[in-house]
Amino acid sequence: MSVRPPPPTPVEYGNSSSFWVEYPSGLVDLTRTHRLSPSEAQTGLPPVKASGQADITVNGGRTIRIDTKSSAMVIIDMQNYFLHPEMRDHPTGLQCVDRLMEAVPAMRSLGLKIIWLNWGLTEHELETIPPALIRGFRKNSNGGFGSQLPGNFGRLLMRDALNSELYGPLQDEYIKGRDAETDVWIHKNRMSGLWGYQTALDLFLQENGISTLFFGGVNTDQCVLGTLVDAYFRGYDCVLVEDTTATTSPAGGLENVLYNTVNSYGFVTGTRALLAATA
Template sequence: MSQVPIYDTPILGMATRPRLSKAIEYGNVVNFWVEYPSGLIDLTRSQHLTADGVEPSLVSLTQLDIPVTGDRTIRVDKSKAAVVIIDMQNFFLHPELRVHKTGLACVDPLLKVIGPLRKQGVKILWVNWGLTDQELKTIPPAVVRGFMKGGFGGFGTEMPGNFGRLLMRDARNSELYGPLQEEYLKGEKEGTDVWIHKNRMSGIWGHQTALDLYLKENGITTLFFGGVNADQCVSGTFIDAYFQGYDCVMVEDITATTSPAGGLENVLHNAANSQGFVTNTSNIINASG
């Protein structure tokens, strides 16, 4: 049997590759990473690879070293990092509207990781569906159809009880679920949390979306992702951010989906082996001190 060429699938398998034998710099003069034989991947863009290949020391005041899958550790600049929490809203999580056990299971670890990250100066971005009446006129038919059931309902229609119009701004169904809404309001008051509306599955799907504008205006380059659903809005935003050159890290235990088995696993596989990195809240909390 012939051996599979070493470059057969060059962008896959990053989470299973052995550590490097010598340091390598990726990218260009302005936008670059440096990976070292120790397993450290420096995403801070603060120091180019030196001639002797010596690994720089962690500057704990401004940087975090966070373990990721694949026996690697990423070094991030706190001031250039943000957590992107997607669609943890009543519409997707509230028991009166749907059954989403795995999504609800993400609430507790999410609440536990937010505090340490705030203390480190990492921004918390709550990226949610939040439509206006004007946007209802411009949403493509494929997206409209996907949110209807049997030809009924859909964006902007009244929901049962007091949940308001479906995924419209300021409606109860568009609020964050349970304690997450309170947590956001706390962070908003402290100046650490930002609510960002989106009008597609991806929060960064087109030119100058609200999320993309915020990231560029604030010089943010490294994004930690979580939310629901993993293989829909979360992965859509994750992949678009990857295409646009952001450093993308999926946080496994705050990411969930209602899809059949394989949906979440596929997202995590591609995040770790092709598009970026995968970590968990324990790694982040331990790194945050």
Template sequence: MSTPAPVHDHPISGMTERPRVEEITEYGNAASFWVEYPSGLLDLTRSVHAEPPHKQASEPPLQGGQIDIPVDGGRTIRVDATKTALIVIDMQNFFLHPDIRVHPTGLACVDPTLNVLPALRSQGAKILWVNWGLTDHELKTIPPALVRGFRKRGGGGFGSEMSGNWGRLLMRGAANADLYGPLQTEYLKGSEAGTDVWIHKNRMSGLWGYQTALDLYLKEKGITTLLFGGVNADQCVLGTVVDAYFRGYDVVLIKDATATSSPEGALENVVYNAGGSYGFVTDTARIVKAVESMK
């Protein structure tokens, strides 16, 4: 006969496996809170506090601007689209273009990303393209570990002139720092429509440091829920996900829009912890279907 695990074993893990709550449960504080219902719904909109079970037997009806998105673990998250942003990280030529590197799993994320954009835009969600984009001043302050990490096979590293017409490595405005192929075109279209914003970063995490461009934008727009995709899953995506989690944003990883060039197991680890600790995991098909069901 096996011994049951202690009740507090792995207290912040396994959230996708845990059973549904038996009564309406609120997490957080008066200003920032989630409400979970026995039906499996988690309301992230911060719009309706939990009422005692004898006053409220089920979740409130869906309001205008809200979307119910199925996620792993048999749950559904309710988000306010106007307070939601898709964060697409480093889908740049330097990381994806076949003339620069071989990244088939990253390229496989392009179509799912393109497919989900119209659905999110149609509901008022913002699309934030968060990318490496360095200035000459920033080259003087990057720590040695990062500098060394980008000097591979004798390359010059950040700011060095790349062969061909790619420009300086990951510098703002350089061709290698542009979004890959159709993503650049899609960004320009969204930028003209006012739905898409380009945000530069100078570390693996887009939220590293005090008052980053990304954090300031999110605070200014009142955005609380972040959908994540991009490359590489276990590096820049993970760094930004973890910092978002620490800062109190709602974290949702879109697994078919996220990839890495690291060995097997790296992506699985990120997906496991995204759903088991940091927040939730879904895919583009479920987001698109959730939006279509509202029409």
């Protein structure tokens, strides 16, 4: 994968209210708290990291500086329906569980909100979902959204059904964060959590002043990508945590998302870098 070279001199992107500053050292300041000064433009040296900020290494020879209070981790669809062995075979998705069990506490310790973004349909939404989406989830002769699943898994991707709960230890991890008021659960009814004029996720981000988003979950090239790209279109900073995301698609599906995220949508990092930021 080609790597874009750092700028020869500091560069400020954006406008007076929403801006990044990139330095020749490889630091990209996403905090929106420090405009590029004339002295920094001459020396090329970035300011010292301030309280409430964190530096995280990302792919491509860069380090991003974030304001922790305006950042959140968005974890998408790590639900029983997509991961439980009785529901489907998703070995790479299951591998993400252990990484998330490391990444989530690390991000909390930095002061980030954790957002669990999941399918969770209501009876009314069953009547308003477009036909293409209904057809897409009615594969292998199953009944599609709202249909009864085997055993005690409940109705397909309906709110409060067992198949809609987080898989394995992630459900308890969410409850721990919910009780500590660091984690929130947000329902979605499309592959993207940010489609349309305003969704519950978009409203939460705006109300809490969040501008930088770290992404994990499944499937990388479907619901994760849909939400990430819509976030990019809306002006959020997007960081994909590579080892916390996976897909069932053939080879190339994951790689394509990683390539375009590094080169267009934002940044790619890993759990090890998140843990190092807390050390």
